[in-house]
Amino acid sequence: MSLSGKRILVTGCGGGIGRAVSRLLGERGATLVLSDLELHGAATAHACKARYLSLDVTQEHAWRSVAATILDEFGGLDGVVNVAGVILMQPLEATTLAEYRRIQAVNHESVFLSLRHTAPLLRHCNGAHGASVVNFSSIYGLGGQSGFSAYSAAKGAVRLLSKAAAVEFASQGDRIRVNSVHPGPIDTPLARGPIEQLVQAGRLSSVEAGMQGVASRYPGGRIGLPDDVAGVVAFLLSDDARFLNGVELPVDYGITAHAQ
Numbered sequence: 324m325s326l327s328g329k330r331i332l333v334t335g336c337g338g339g340i341g342r343a344v345s346r347l348l349g350e351r352g353a354t355l356v357l358s359d360l361e362l363h364g365a366a367t368a369h370a371c372k373a374r375y376l377s378l379d380v381t382q383e384h385a386w387r388s389v390a391a392t393i394l395d396e397f398g399g400l401d402g403v404v405n406v407a408g409v410i411l412m413q414p415l416e417a418t419t420l421a422e423y424r425r426i427q428a429v430n431h432e433s434v435f436l437s438l439r440h441t442a443p444l445l446r447h448c449n450g451a452h453g454a455s456v457v458n459f460s461s462i463y464g465l466g467g468q469s470g471f472s473a474y475s476a477a478k479g480a481v482r483l484l485s486k487a488a489a490v491e492f493a494s495q496g497d498r499i500r501v502n503s504v505h506p507g508p509i510d511t512p513l514a515r516g517p518i519e520q521l522v523q524a525g526r527l528s529s530v531e532a533g534m535q536g537v538a539s540r541y542p543g544g545r546i547g548l549p550d551d552v553a554g555v556v557a558f559l560l561s562d563d564a565r566f567l568n569g570v571e572l573p574v575d576y577g578i579t580a581h582a583q
């Protein structure tokens with residue numbers, strides 16, 4: 324599954340999953356444009372010998388500027404991975420409209436802005452099999468979860484936005500595939516945040532006990548790691564996945580397959 328010759332933009336490259344994805348895509352030969360808030364992903368880009376662009380994914384002017392820079396320096400794109408995201412664990416009635424909108428902006432509206440501003444670049448893709456977009460949803464975008472209403476709503480929107488875009492691009496004759504990935508809990512700062520919150524509230528004895536509890540939700544009994552997700556993303560970007568379009572792919576070792 325070589326990605327040689329493919330120019331790929333990754334958002335949220337400084338986080339747990341974004342770093343693993345960036346590293347693997349680099350190892351597979353992709354030419355990478357990595358991005359995150361301010362300098363948050365600069366070390367990842369340095370390690371991957373990649374171009375780094377600061378990009379707050381909620382800001383349309385920032386997307387415009389990044390798209391213009393990529394067109395100028397790289398002439399187009401062959402793939403985009405929309406990884407950037409934030410979580411909020413909070414009861415629905417305690418969530419303010421401003422908090423709700425912030426979660427939609429980072430997790431969901433960002434994907435809309437990405438599709439809107441990178442589609443012209445993806446039409447300049449190399450190779451016979453077209454371009455590929457991978458959007459990060461979650462298993463919480465496949466089913467609801469108590470305490471995560473804003474996050475679930477945003478990730479559910481990513482799922483259907485991906486499908487609608489996939490169908491629209493294909494029916495326009497654009498060779499741009501769009502798929503969503505739906506990881507189960509993956510051991511990163513984002514997954515540890517809510518556990519730390521519960522420890523601080525005295526509802527869990529320790530972060531490690533909380534992580535054990537999360538792992539036990541997996542039929543296999545071990546929590547997912549960023550590298551478990553990275554390989555799936557690399558596959559979706561590769562020409563081996565050239566006939567996968569509008570697909571929602573759980574990366575959860577069977578959590579969502581489990582009969583309740």
Ligand SMILES: NC(=O)c1ccc[n+]([C@@H]2O[C@H](COP(=O)([O-])OP(=O)(O)OC[C@H]3O[C@@H](n4cnc5c(N)ncnc54)[C@H](O)[C@@H]3O)[C@@H](O)[C@H]2O)c1
Nearest residue numbers: 335337338339340379380407408461506508509511513514
């Ligand atoms: N870790 C999990 O358990 C899990 C499970 C399912 C889905 N996901 C999704 O995977 C993606 C990556 O999560 P992670 O676990 O690596 O989280 P993480 O917190 O380790 O990394 C998230 C990255 O997004 C960046 N980011 C946040 N707001 C941004 C903004 N406005 N503009 C640009 N970048 C911004 C952060 O700086 C950070 O580098 C997210 O979309 C998350 O919702 C994670």
